[in-house]
Amino acid sequence: MGKYTDTPSQTVIRLANSGDKEACLELSIRYTTGTAILEKNLSKAEYWRAQSLSCSGKSYSYGS
Secondary structure (H helix, E strand, O other): OOOOOOOOHHHHHHHHHOOOHHHHHHHHHHHHHOOOOOOOOHHHHHHHHHHHHHOOOOOOOOOO
16 A cells, blocks of 8 residues: 555645655556546556656646
8 A cells, every 4th residue: 555545636636746756656546547536547647657757746637
């Protein structure tokens, strides 16, 4: 289990957008599988996976 496994998606998105690498990875996982809040989206999953490696803090807003 990751650091943000039980954290609400909106919070994970905010943390990822501010450059938290673990939040970026968690967001990638959520987009890979889909959740009640985030639809499965493999392009967003790949974007956030790449950000988890560099995490430049670029924004990708909730619900996009």
